[in-house]
Amino acid sequence: MIEIRNVSKWYGHTQVLANASTHVAKGEVVVVCGPSGSGKSTLIKCVNGLEAFTQGTITVDGISVGDPKTDLPKLRARVGMVFQHFELFPHMNVLQNLALAQVKVLGRSQEEAATRGEALLDRVGLRAHAAKFPGQLSGGQQQRVAIARALAMDPICMLFDEPTSALDPEMIGEVLDVMVELAQEGMTMMCVTHEMGFARRVARRVVFMDHGEIVEDAPTGAFFDAPASARAKAFLSRILHH
Amino acid sequence: MNYHWNWGIFLEPVKSGDETYLDWLITGLGWTLAVSLTAWLLALTIGIAVGALRTTPSRLLVGLGNVWVELFRNVPLLVQMFLWFFVVPEFLPRDWSLWVKQEMPAKEFVTAAICLGLFTSARIAEQVRAGVGSLPRGQRDAALALGLTLPQAYRQVILPQALRIVIPPLTSEFMNVFKNSSVAFAIGVLELTFQARQMQEDSEQGIETYLAVTLLYFICAFTANRGMAWIEARTRVPGLIARSG
Ligand SMILES: Nc1ncnc2c1ncn2[C@@H]1O[C@H](COP(=O)(O)OP(=O)(O)OP(=O)(O)O)[C@@H](O)[C@H]1O
Ligand SMILES: [Mg+2]
Numbered sequence: 001m002i003e004i005r006n007v008s009k010w011y012g013h014t015q016v017l018a019n020a021s022t023h024v025a026k027g028e029v030v031v032v033c034g035p036s037g038s039g040k041s042t043l044i045k046c047v048n049g050l051e052a053f054t055q056g057t058i059t060v061d062g063i064s065v066g067d068p069k070t071d072l073p074k075l076r077a078r079v080g081m082v083f084q085h086f087e088l089f090p091h092m093n094v095l096q097n098l099a100l101a102q103v104k105v106l107g108r109s110q111e112e113a114a115t116r117g118e119a120l121l122d123r124v125g126l127r128a129h130a131a132k133f134p135g136q137l138s139g140g141q142q143q144r145v146a147i148a149r150a151l152a153m154d155p156i157c158m159l160f161d162e163p164t165s166a167l168d169p170e171m172i173g174e175v176l177d178v179m180v181e182l183a184q185e186g187m188t189m190m191c192v193t194h195e196m197g198f199a200r201r202v203a204r205r206v207v208f209m210d211h212g213e214i215v216e217d218a219p220t221g222a223f224f225d226a227p228a229s230a231r232a233k234a235f236l237s238r239i240l241h242h
Numbered sequence: 243m244n245y246h247w248n249w250g251i252f253l254e255p256v257k258s259g260d261e262t263y264l265d266w267l268i269t270g271l272g273w274t275l276a277v278s279l280t281a282w283l284l285a286l287t288i289g290i291a292v293g294a295l296r297t298t299p300s301r302l303l304v305g306l307g308n309v310w311v312e313l314f315r316n317v318p319l320l321v322q323m324f325l326w327f328f329v330v331p332e333f334l335p336r337d338w339s340l341w342v343k344q345e346m347p348a349k350e351f352v353t354a355a356i357c358l359g360l361f362t363s364a365r366i367a368e369q370v371r372a373g374v375g376s377l378p379r380g381q382r383d384a385a386l387a388l389g390l391t392l393p394q395a396y397r398q399v400i401l402p403q404a405l406r407i408v409i410p411p412l413t414s415e416f417m418n419v420f421k422n423s424s425v426a427f428a429i430g431v432l433e434l435t436f437q438a439r440q441m442q443e444d445s446e447q448g449i450e451t452y453l454a455v456t457l458l459y460f461i462c463a464f465t466a467n468r469g470m471a472w473i474e475a476r477t478r479v480p481g482l483i484a485r486s487g
Contacts, residue, residue, distance in 0.1 A: 073389045079387070083384060090479055100398060105389040105390060133479055153389065
């Protein structure tokens, strides 16, 4: 579903991605982790073309993201994305947030979009909050709305960039529950996260990045039980004992 | 002070003609409102567009936007008024030039509205650029990630937020438009300041004249201020706490 081949990216003279290759098969969950500044956000934003890359190829469902002929908005409409800071549109209420792209991008009618939006709010347990504005919700609620907003586009895969790291600890669980459920339903997911419990439960593989490189790309069990590189070992011991 | 006050002067007829001085001031107020409101609509439209262009990823568009802003804000408004009135028509194609000079209806009014509108648009563009820049970058990413095109992202997500943020500086621009419109008297628009000078010379009651005109300008600017405050209250988003980044 997602194929990343030999992708490199430079900001001026600093290299932020170094020959990165990995893939996410249909129905698979892959977790990406690594220290701050290692290039995780950059990599995941390259997948839907929010960031341009200098070298290499990325295809999503067979469509090349870096190809200038690719209709990026059309591709992005099929790839859901969830951000660290939720990025709900603060001037629209919850239901309007869910309806906007359905109407403007998919051409659904307002009624269709609202029906679909309400069904998804139901699913993330926020049906009662449809008329509220993002600023009136807790972080965990906002992130669940953000997930529902992405799902409303009926995406073929989902990208998550540290969806729980801006949340108070007591709200992390409610967001992870939604993500686990999605994974169990067979959604293709690429998740940047340091929630190792989540990784163990649903990830097929773990990709470990450091300094723009993919240092390890291993099946989840193997990654946790016997990380191959010293860098991954050091990272894991830091993150599991914090 | 040895001054002969006469507050009744406004109802007295002017020296030559059957109008009263009040009629002159009302005409002046009408032209002031016409110039100001036309200029404001022009300024808002162009200023928002240019301000938005200056925040796009395109270097060309950013550059053009910057040139626009620098052009209009580095030359005094009065000089710009003369440039538009005396110089610009000379550089138009011959037919247009003739038409502007000889046939264009309400030539002074049109020139003043365009001049003040473009001048103000540069200032609005600067504020809109700052407003867009103060939004978290993630808002644009989130809009694009949903499949919106960049123009759709601006229209639906970025500008509605940026414009709410810049209502306070826009308010003072709106008030400035009324005050700056007085410069139009220099090219012969029959607006308030023009009428005031005429009334002062004709009636020799300069103090009453200018106090009345001061009050009229004050009312215009103050009404603009209250109007914008009303818009700000009406567009306020529940629960919105500004987050920048
Ligand atoms: N616009 C930019 N210009 C220059 N360097 C940048 C820019 N954006 C990111 N970088 C650099 O690219 C590197 C990778 O950044 P990225 O955000 O992808 O890391 P990350 O792994 O997501 O980190 P974090 O865990 O803190 O989110 C960092 O060293 C960062 O400083
Ligand atoms: Mg990041």
